[in-house]
Amino acid sequence: MHDAHLPRYVSAQSLEDAGQWLLDLQTHPERFEDFDRWLHSDDEHFEAWARVNRVWDTVGKQPATTKRHWPRRTRLPLLAAACVSAMAVCAALVLSPGWRADYSTSTAQTREVILSDGSRLTLAPQSAVNVSFNDRQREVMLVQGEVFFEVVHDARKPFEVRSEDAVIRVLGTAFDVARRSSGLSVEVRDGTVGVNGQYRLAAGQRVWIDRQSGLGTQSAVTPTEVAGWVNGSQFFENASVAQVVEQLDRYQPGWIVIQDPALANKRVTGLYDMRDTQRALQALVAPIGGEVRQYSALLTVIGSKKPTAEK
Known part of the structure; x- marks a missing residue:
């Protein structure tokens, strides 16, 4: 045999x-x-x-x-x-942090949650939140990942989003909060958002809170581009390759490894399809001299393109 x-x-x-x-x-x-x-x-x-x-x-x-x-x-x-x-x-x-979370998502999964007050949360992949409502306030703890909030207005009950980096306070608005490895970003699509009692953001504004220094940097964002990932694509402006890869990493199992530190620090601007990570990675690094090698279904390696040997 x-x-x-x-x-x-x-x-x-x-x-x-x-x-x-x-x-x-x-x-x-x-x-x-x-x-x-x-x-x-x-x-x-x-x-x-x-x-x-x-x-x-x-x-x-x-x-x-x-x-x-x-x-x-x-x-x-x-x-x-x-x-x-x-x-x-x-x-x-x-x-895992999401094990005891009220709501969570896995790799490449998004999830929509309607809270008891009618507010809507959309969780990005690998995200988790805990929800606590009482007679005086509405509170959501962002355990990890990224969430797009569409908050129903209630002047009697402020709506707060908390994380280890910030406290975000609103009455009724639409905004995105994302925890990254190096900090936290808040982007506003509609309404007004207060962050840490220091920053007041209107529609089309965002703030980045650096985890190491605790300092915030404000900038403008096109409102329609806020939480674009909900529809499958995400726009990055002057972001490092490492920052884009960190996001794409949530949309496929295993690892995306950047082999070249210099390539990881290069800045890019572009719109990438989060539903097709391999295609997005090619579009990300090819214009800046990088190449993508998929070593297995669970390991993708990004490095600088090696020069072709002359015959």
């Missing part, structure tokens, strides 16, 4: 190494060439890499509920263990 389709033996060490590479490439993209050498040094490594990818993909396909959320990158050490232990997968899910 031909045994070509029987599972290939893979050592626990190879599985552990493959899981560790998933982690290392996220935090140390400059090690991609080392990973490539490891992968090609033994046929067993290819099989280990494939199995690790399948485990990650299986976890990623679990449906999100109000009590379950796709693990954040801060929980990656747990997910590495998941490659060789199903129990570690459960631990990663339980410890």
Whole structure:
């Protein structure tokens, strides 16, 4: 009997190494060439890499509920263990910030929520919120990610959005709040928004609160471009490649690794389709001398385009 389709033996060490590479490439993209050498040094490594990818993909396909959320990158050490232990997968899910959130979304998922006062929340992928209403005020805690708020006016009950970076206070308006790795942004489509008691934003204005310094920077934004991601596309103006990639990373499982730090810091302006991340990445980096290599369904590497050798 031909045994070509029987599972290939893979050592626990190879599985552990493959899981560790998933982690290392996220935090140390400059090690991609080392990973490539490891992968090609033994046929067993290819099989280990494939199995690790399948485990990650299986976890990623679990449906999100109000009590379950796709693990954040801060929980990656747990997910590495998941490659060789199903129990570690459960631990990663339980410890995820969205696990106990009232409402949350998973990778590439958006969700619309109607609150008891009629206000509408639209959650971007990998986002989570907690809601607390009482007789005096309405409060939403942004646990992670990005949310577009359409708040019903009620002069008796202010509406507050809180995060570790800011307190946003409104009566009735439409605005977007996004928590990024380096800070928080607030963009207003309609009405007026107060941020931290220091900034008052009208329609067509935004503020960026830097997490490290705590300082805010105000600028203009076209109102119709606020929360464009709700319809599938997002406009970025003078954003770094790293900032755009951070957003696109929420729309596909696995990792998008920027191998070249200089490329990560380049500034771009453009409209990108968040529903087709590979196409968006090509449109993002090709004009500035970058290239996209999809190493597996769960690993995409962005680097500077290598010069073609002359014949």
